[in-house]
Amino acid sequence: xKTIFTFCICLLSCSFVMAQSQPTEIASVETAVEKLRNAMLxxxxxxxxxxxxxxxxxxxxxxAIEDKAAFVAALVSGKSDFTRIDITKQTVDxxxxxxxxxxxxxxxxxxxxxxxxxxxxxxxxxNEWKLLARQAFKL
Numbered sequence: 592x593k594t595i596f597t598f599c600i601c602l603l604s605c606s607f608v609m610a611q612s613q614p615t616e617i618a619s620v621e622t623a624v625e626k627l628r629n630a631m632l633x634x635x636x637x638x639x640x641x642x643x644x645x646x647x648x649x650x651x652x653x654x655a656i657e658d659k660a661a662f663v664a665a666l667v668s669g670k671s672d673f674t675r676i677d678i679t680k681q682t683v684d685x686x687x688x689x690x691x692x693x694x695x696x697x698x699x700x701x702x703x704x705x706x707x708x709x710x711x712x713x714x715x716x717x718n719e720w721k722l723l724a725r726q727a728f729k730l
Contacts (some may be wrong), residue, residue: 617683620690620713623720627711628676636667644714644721652707652727675699689723693717695730706730 623642630638640663647659657665665671681694692711699705712724 601633614686616685616690620683620685620720621681621694623713623722624678624681624692624694624711624727627676631666631671632673632676634666634669634672635670639663639666642720642722644716644723647722648724649722650724651727651730652705671700677706689713690715690720696727 626638629635630642640659643659643662645659647657647662649657649659649662651657655671666673676696676698678694678696681692686692690711690713692709692713694709694711696705696707696709706729707727708730709725709727711722713720714723715721
């Protein structure tokens with residue numbers, strides 16, 4: 592009986608710690624998304640490279656897919672020139688070291704107005720969230 596009681600106390604303690612850490616993890620993912628938004632607006636090569644995983648698969652609403660090098664190059668060169676990015680209706684779900692972020696993106700790039708749904712997949716590596724995949728679709 593004592594063993595069962597001890598096990599139950601341990602289980603409850605672990606559940607409490609996990610429940611308390613979830614809001615902190617969500618906030619850290621939201622911070623990474625905001626850093627990405629700012630880096631995309633600025634065409635900041637160092638920040639883009641830091642935020643993106645080496646295996647990045649970046650899908651555009653047009654169907655084009657870029658790897659990390661092409662994603663960074665397009666933003667730094669001005670090929671993809673964002674002048675406004677507004678994010679709304681964002682949700683974050685964390686499963687282990689993976690975060691799924693969904694949001695709507697409204698913005699302006701290369702003289703075009705964008706109205707997109709976006710799915711971002713982030714992976715936590717050494718306490719930092721790295722963008723592993725992104726897929727956009729037209730709304």
